[in-house]
Amino acid sequence: MIQLERISRVYHVGDSEVHALRDVSLEIAGGEHLAIIGPSGSGKSTLMHILGCLDRPSSGSYRFGGREVGALSEEERSHLRQQEIGFVFQFFHLLPRLTAVGNVELPMLFAGVGRRERRRRATEALRAVGLEDRMEHRPDQLSGGQRQRVAIARAVVMEPSLLLADEPTGNLDRASAEEVMELLESMNREGRTLVVVTHDPEVAARARRIVRMSDGELQAEAAGDGT
Amino acid sequence: MNPLDVLRFGWGALSGHRLRTGLSVGGVAVGIAAVVALTALGEGARRYVVQEFTSLGSNLLIVIPGKVETTGTLPFGGVVHDLTVADARAIAQRLPEIVRTAPVAVATDLVQYRDRGRSVPILGTTGAYQFVRQVRVAAGRFLPPGSAQHGGSGIVLGPKVAAELFRGDNPLGKIVRVGPYRFRVIGVMAPKGRSLGFDFDDLVFIPVGTAMRIFNRSSLFRILCEVRTASDLGRAKRRVLSLLRERHRVDDVTVITQDAVLSAFSSILSALTLALVAIASVSLTVAGVGIMNVMLVSVTERRREIGLLKAVGATNGQVLVAFLTEATILSTAGGLAGLGLGLAAVRIFVHLYPGFPASPPAWSLAAALGTAVLVGTVFGVVPARRATRLDPVSALTGR
Ligand SMILES: Nc1ncnc2c1ncn2[C@@H]1O[C@H](COP(=O)(O)OP(=O)(O)OP(=O)(O)O)[C@@H](O)[C@H]1O
Ligand SMILES: [Mg+2]
Numbered sequence: 122m123i124q125l126e127r128i129s130r131v132y133h134v135g136d137s138e139v140h141a142l143r144d145v146s147l148e149i150a151g152g153e154h155l156a157i158i159g160p161s162g163s164g165k166s167t168l169m170h171i172l173g174c175l176d177r178p179s180s181g182s183y184r185f186g187g188r189e190v191g192a193l194s195e196e197e198r199s200h201l202r203q204q205e206i207g208f209v210f211q212f213f214h215l216l217p218r219l220t221a222v223g224n225v226e227l228p229m230l231f232a233g234v235g236r237r238e239r240r241r242r243a244t245e246a247l248r249a250v251g252l253e254d255r256m257e258h259r260p261d262q263l264s265g266g267q268r269q270r271v272a273i274a275r276a277v278v279m280e281p282s283l284l285l286a287d288e289p290t291g292n293l294d295r296a297s298a299e300e301v302m303e304l305l306e307s308m309n310r311e312g313r314t315l316v317v318v319t320h321d322p323e324v325a326a327r328a329r330r331i332v333r334m335s336d337g338e339l340q341a342e343a344a345g346d347g348t
Numbered sequence: 349m350n351p352l353d354v355l356r357f358g359w360g361a362l363s364g365h366r367l368r369t370g371l372s373v374g375g376v377a378v379g380i381a382a383v384v385a386l387t388a389l390g391e392g393a394r395r396y397v398v399q400e401f402t403s404l405g406s407n408l409l410i411v412i413p414g415k416v417e418t419t420g421t422l423p424f425g426g427v428v429h430d431l432t433v434a435d436a437r438a439i440a441q442r443l444p445e446i447v448r449t450a451p452v453a454v455a456t457d458l459v460q461y462r463d464r465g466r467s468v469p470i471l472g473t474t475g476a477y478q479f480v481r482q483v484r485v486a487a488g489r490f491l492p493p494g495s496a497q498h499g500g501s502g503i504v505l506g507p508k509v510a511a512e513l514f515r516g517d518n519p520l521g522k523i524v525r526v527g528p529y530r531f532r533v534i535g536v537m538a539p540k541g542r543s544l545g546f547d548f549d550d551l552v553f554i555p556v557g558t559a560m561r562i563f564n565r566s567s568l569f570r571i572l573c574e575v576r577t578a579s580d581l582g583r584a585k586r587r588v589l590s591l592l593r594e595r596h597r598v599d600d601v602t603v604i605t606q607d608a609v610l611s612a613f614s615s616i617l618s619a620l621t622l623a624l625v626a627i628a629s630v631s632l633t634v635a636g637v638g639i640m641n642v643m644l645v646s647v648t649e650r651r652r653e654i655g656l657l658k659a660v661g662a663t664n665g666q667v668l669v670a671f672l673t674e675a676t677i678l679s680t681a682g683g684l685a686g687l688g689l690g691l692a693a694v695r696i697f698v699h700l701y702p703g704f705p706a707s708p709p710a711w712s713l714a715a716a717l718g719t720a721v722l723v724g725t726v727f728g729v730v731p732a733r734r735a736t737r738l739d740p741v742s743a744l745t746g747r
Contacts, residue, residue: 166745175659175740196663203661214656214744218364228660230353275660 122151122282122314123172128181130167130337141167142178143337149316151282154309156325156345157318159334165318168334169287172316173206174198186282203232207276207313209305211288213268215260215275221247222256225275232279246274250304266297273304277313284308286317290324302327349666358674361646369678372635372642376682376720377689379632383716384690384708386628389697390621392706394614399705401610408480409446409573409585411439411592412602429596430567433498433556439573439591440476445584450477450572451498451556455563459505459552460525461513468509469551470526472559474498480574483548488520488535491553498557503531508550510536526554529562581605625712632719635682636727643675643731647738654735655743664736671735675728676721683720687713 130142141164149155157165170176171183174190183190185201193201215224225243234242247256250270260268269289276284286305290298302324309315319325328345362369413431436451453472458465475493477483483490490504503524510519519533531554540548559565575584585603592601647654657667690708697706
């Protein structure tokens with residue numbers, strides 16, 4: 122499903138260059154559950170942003186579903202994000218002025234889904250993450266775990282094939298983290314490819330496959346418990 | 349993306365900042381209200397003048413001594429002949445298009461009754477004036493139709509003069525003095541009010557011949573000619589000119605029609621209205637800059653939101669439209685509020701000055717609202733483009 126070939130990402134800071142990614146090559150098959158671990162600053166988020174078509178590599182080739190992403194126009198990449206990719210962030214990134222259901226509807230708004238249909242699908246997605254009784258709550262009326270569940274509902278409401286979670290449990294306590302990982306894994310079991318960046322070895326160990334990054338390079342691969 | 353959804357989304361974002369939204373809406377509202385109120389006043393002034401002129405009678409020719417060239421000067425070395433009572437009589441008798449003429453001589457002097465006096469305009473004219481200018485007497489009668497020289501010592505008082513000098517006594521038959529000359533009051537005019545800044549109630553009429561003699565005038569101030577029908581106006585004007593050219597052996601008078609004066613005034617006042625609008629537009633520009641400022645702040649504050657919108661698949665075009673819509677909502681709301689405010693101000697004004705027909709023309713309402721909408725869109729472009737250009741990753745991570 123995903124092929125990365127010798128991907129590099131260089132930031133220019135003043136006169137110096139920061140190599141956030143160096144020659145990263147990686148294949149991810151459809152339906153996989155992959156964990157990315159590594160120390161802070163090793164390039165995990167940078168890699169996620171490139172996988173999610175939010176950022177462009179400085180060099181190298183990224184193929185998504187057989188299509189070369191680098192050749193796509195800005196508009197086509199937006200479309201890809203909209204239809205194929207769901208993001209879950211460490212800091213949730215919910216819009217504070219919208220209710221839970223409003224936040225979940227957001228991707229459908231830009232996809233031009235009708236009002237009724239939006240409401241129906243958002244409700245369904247919130248039910249799937251166990252928040253049917255919190256639909257009209259705004260983010261500040263929800264706990265961290267609940268917020269992240271809203272974010273997951275938002276990420277999957279467009280039925281994407283790829284789910285990217287950058288430290289989804291980084292701001293949560295054990296119990297909430299457990300719930301969130303359960304949810305993400307259930308989405309994975311439905312056939313969505315799941316990529317999770319984490320600092321937490323326990324979270325990483327749940328993946329079937331673990332890649333370690335260090336200083337912008339892919340270090341080693343290991344098999345996880347795959348539970 | 350459905351336009352209604354965009355509106356709702358923008359509205360949601362704006363209602364989160366009531367004060368800020370209110371202030372920028374208020375800025376536009378004041379600008380639009382100013383446009384509406386000022387056009388209403390300008391238009392009112394125009395209508396007022398038109399009304400006043402039409403009330404004077406539309407089939408009127410006015411003959412003025414002296415040739416008013418387009419350059420406004422007399423022909424070099426030209427002689428200006430006196431405009432005489434005989435000229436007035438000749439016009440009335442020889443031109444079939446003219447029903448009657450009223451010669452007019454004017455001076456200002458003290459009119460006295462016993463120990464009371466009042467300095468007023470004194471119009472020397474004939475009985476024809478009453479019909480040409482459609483004035484009515486309240487008591488007694490107007491000047492007599494007139495003898496050959498239009499002499500005599502009858503005087504007709506304007507109602508204000510009568511009230512001032514006689515304080516409720518019956519003035520008819522009483523003797524008043526104008527300078528050293530004695531006149532007998534033969535009539536008092538009905539109130540007519542002010543017209544074009546001239547108070548028709550505060551003057552007196554005496555026979556034109558007498559007026560020219562006692563004020564030592566050789567030329568009339570003007571001759572008023574009543575034309576049979578308004579459609580004869582153009583021809584009558586030409587014939588009056590040629591008749592007087594024949595009599596004076598030179599082109600030395602000017603004939604103006606009510607229409608010409610009216611359209612000149614009307615276009616001056618329209619220009620005035622436009623100037624007022626232009627001034628008001630300055631405040632709209634200020635309001636537009638205000639919207640731009642608010643939207644720029646908003647874009648800066650909402651970097652994460654913009655990043656998120658892009659992450660969930662909003663295209664650059666959609667982000668642009670969303671932010672432009674917000675700016676346009678601000679200005680449109682301001683426009684609507686401004687219309688309400690402006691109309692209310694006009695109402696209050698009309699309430700205070702009922703005689704002044706202030707009312708904004710329909711085109712100005714439409715233009716004001718249109719401008720308001722445009723202001724938001726135009727001044728929203730820069731902030732919206734800034735939102736569009738944001739790199740989603742740095743927006744999301746707050747870098
Ligand atoms: N916009 C940027 N400009 C300059 N340098 C950047 C920028 N974004 C990232 N970097 C650098 O790229 C490297 C990788 O950053 P990245 O955010 O991918 O790390 P990370 O593995 O996600 O770290 P963490 O675990 O702390 O989130 C870091 O050294 C970082 O300083
Ligand atoms: Mg990171």
